Amino acid sequence: MPDHRPRRRPTRPPPPLPRSSNRDPLSYAQRRLWFLNRLEGSSSAYNAPVVLRLGSMPDPAALEAAVRDVVERHEVLRTVYPARDEEPYQKILDDADVRVETEECAAGGDVEARVTEFARIPVDITRELPFRARLFEVADGTAVLVLLVHHIATDGWSVGCLLADLDTAYRARAEGRAPGWEPLPVQYADYALWQRDMLGDPEDPDSTAHEQLAHWRKALDGIPAETRLPADRPRPTEPGHRGALVSAELDAGTHRALAAVARARRGTFFMAARAALALALRAAGAGEDIVIGTPVAGRPRRTCTTSSGSS
16 A cells, blocks of 8 residues: 655754844744643643652752752743744743742641642743742641743653753752753754754645645544543533543553554554554444544654753
């Protein structure tokens, strides 16, 4: 059978493309989030808080210095997204004033409520930093550190990068020194420039972006607007931004069986698990043509794996 998928073109590591006087374009993922922020207004819908429960109270001064080190290291954490002539751009701040506020609270419901309240603070990405931090000192001797990051500056992969750098910086600051790390090989603004250079103009018929869009418009043509299940709840007329995480553990025997199916079909374990989910949805009444979204890291080269950003 003919292969109608888009041609895979070589993905070079991001080259040192010239910056444009602090007015570099957004990546495609960032443009989606910027558009939603302008359409819906400032909200907490795309906040991606990282909540760390600590067994004891850290040194507040060393922690704040470490947080500032991380923000200095990752440009995307000190970037705002204004617009000129209705076109958004990245404005990287060199003198971002990032502080870690400390707040005392009681254990139990009190700290939970305060953490939730902080995590839901709306962020205006056009003028406010997409990163904030607050340390909650709990009366029982423990502490909770909340890193509030807007999705325009982070994704699931970024969390590991940020926490690893925060750990390195805090250990150094606790010893009275600056972290001795090498500069990041690639900043997110470099990645955004590289992405646009690689994909090209979507209006250009010869560009990769045009080819990819044409493929997926055809592939997704006619799909249902939503996956309906017989026992599903009625959907609200307006988005409520409410969701839930459903997780399950596979026993060793099930894992081995799925892995064997994947090997027999020359596929990956993920492909077998995804097929099982599609079959379960079909059995529940979702129909024959089911679209399942999957988050990806969007980092095609090792040089991109140490930087924070939205993919």
